[in-house]
Amino acid sequence: MEIKNAIAGTLESGDILIQIAPASESGLHIDLESTVAYQFGAQIKKVITETLTSLGVDTAEVKATDKGALDCTIRARVTAAAVRATGKDVWAD
Amino acid sequence: MNSIKDRAALISEAAARMGKETFKGTADKNTMARTELTAGGAKVTTLEEAIRKAGLKDGMTISFHHHFRGGDKVINMVVAKLAEMGFKNLHLASSSLIDVHEPLIEHIKAGVITKISTSGLRGKLANEISHGIMQEPVIFRSHGGRGSAIANGDLKIDVAFLGASSADPMGNACGYSRSENAKSICGSLGYALPDAQYAKHVIILTDDLVAYPNTPYSISERNVESVVVVDSVGDSSKISSGAIRDTKNPRDILLAKQAAKVIINSGYFKQGFSIQTGSGGASLAAVKYIRQSMIDQGITASFALGGITAHMVKMHEEGLIDRLIDVQSFDKVAAESLKSDPMHQEVSANEYASFDEAGSATHSLDIVILSALEVDVDFNVNVLVGSDGIIRGAIGGHPDTAGDSALSIIVCPLLRGRIPCVVDEVTTHITPGSSVDVVVTEYGIAVNPRRPEIKERLEKAGLNIVDIHSLKDRAKSIIGEAAPLPFGDKVVGIVMNRDGSVMDVIKNITE
Structure with a gap:
């Protein structure tokens, strides 16, 4: 799927900023910076990967700046960024 | 004859007996005007x-x-x-x-x-x-x-x-x-x-x-x-920044309102009660929300202790709080009041909260409202070390006031971002659970089983009383399981209890 640069979320406490960009190599390359990285880093990356994969995005550079967001917030921000990156509105149907 | 000369031998004898010198005369008087002398x-x-x-x-x-x-x-x-x-x-x-x-x-x-x-x-x-x-x-x-x-x-x-x-x-x-x-x-x-x-x-x-x-x-x-x-x-x-700012956070305000309901229905909200609020937005704001009930019920407080804030000063000036006892002025309004109001008394840390002084003010305190980084299922409180293992707070008067007051109320959200505030065991033990009575969260109020009478009063008032374990479980269900913290083997901090015994140690964090 062709993607362009897209962004969703904020740097507010409890939120996460997701930046998606095209990747030169296939696969999802997630660069995570998180205030809770040590305790929840693996879980956050898992939620980002699952959300993107379910939306058909399997190749992208993802920069995630997390300020302690819950999984539901992460899913929402990743979905919004993916919709903007792909132009495919998952909420339209 | 009894002139000073005649008494000289007796004077010497008296001086010798006392191990003192006899008087040898004074230096010349300094005659400079005292405004000049003292200015130097x-x-x-x-x-x-x-x-x-x-x-x-x-x-x-x-x-x-x-x-x-x-x-x-x-x-x-x-x-x-x-x-x-x-x-x-x-x-x-x-x-x-x-x-x-x-x-x-x-x-x-x-x-x-x-x-x-x-x-x-x-x-x-x-x-x-x-x-x-x-x-x-x-x-x-x-x-x-x-x-x-x-x-x-x-x-x-x-x-x-x-x-x-x-x-x-x-x-x-x-x-x-x-x-x-x-x-x-x-x-x-x-x-x-x-x-x-x-x-x-x-x-x-x-x-x-x-x-x-x-x-x-x-x-x-x-x-x-x-x-x-x-x-x-x-x-x-x-001065009024960081931990002692005036909150506009809606969750803090919700917590403050809940804490106010706990106070009003605790059994200690009666004529002449005394109160302190600790740092943290919700605990500082709680006093705002008991004000109207004090007016409605015609109740005044004998003193507020602290940690004096502009809210306390305002209620004092309105006649709702008789005296202010101030070990630390939390904002400029409080500082100005201390300067101008003789009923606003400055006290030393010892007069404020010494464990070993029967007269220290905390011993006369009915209610204290405090914040927490973490509370555990045994009601132990941590206010010093973050859930990431990094020191990020201060003990302050937390264990002093919780220990000495008749009723201690901890106000904290269930979660801060992804960090749970109600946990199995606090990262660092600061205030022992035996001195913590009520924990107020936005998901319900937990009462220490040592205080069944408080639980009964709050239930009667229709407040949402829950088991502290259910709060802990709820937090865990939202955030998932956290990886254990990367603590090393070096002791970087020692927590002293207020009685001079060693309460806990803090290990270094390696990541």
């Missing part, structure tokens, strides 16, 4: 000279207060001077340390400061210490615990450097100024008073040297050896 003041000197006069040596203990909180300028200024003068291995004993004291990192690395005693640590300094920058562990004490330790000799201070918003050339000093040149105001100097009383040598730093006598004063010239005039001791506008 033998104690007024430069910082460097004052340090020399104090006889400070490597390895000694220096002390400070933190009444200017984020606006403090004294600690950084003095330690920079000590570094410049070549001192090493000093023990820095401050009533607390905060973000603004970040420059201490360099002085620790350079070996100027090798030991620290404080109530708390925040910011980059806390982060470095958590990662093990110091050889010796930091000693953490509550405010009452520090007062006791200074009084009983556990914490011996060689030289105290105490910032004051006014001082006269003799050293009479206080946390405000009545002169037109006033540059700063911090209000109460409560945490500096044990230092002033017990330190071997006291240096007052002031940004407003006023004419003698600077009455009424907090620190008497009797306890002061030197007075140093500096450009600024602190920025008063930064």
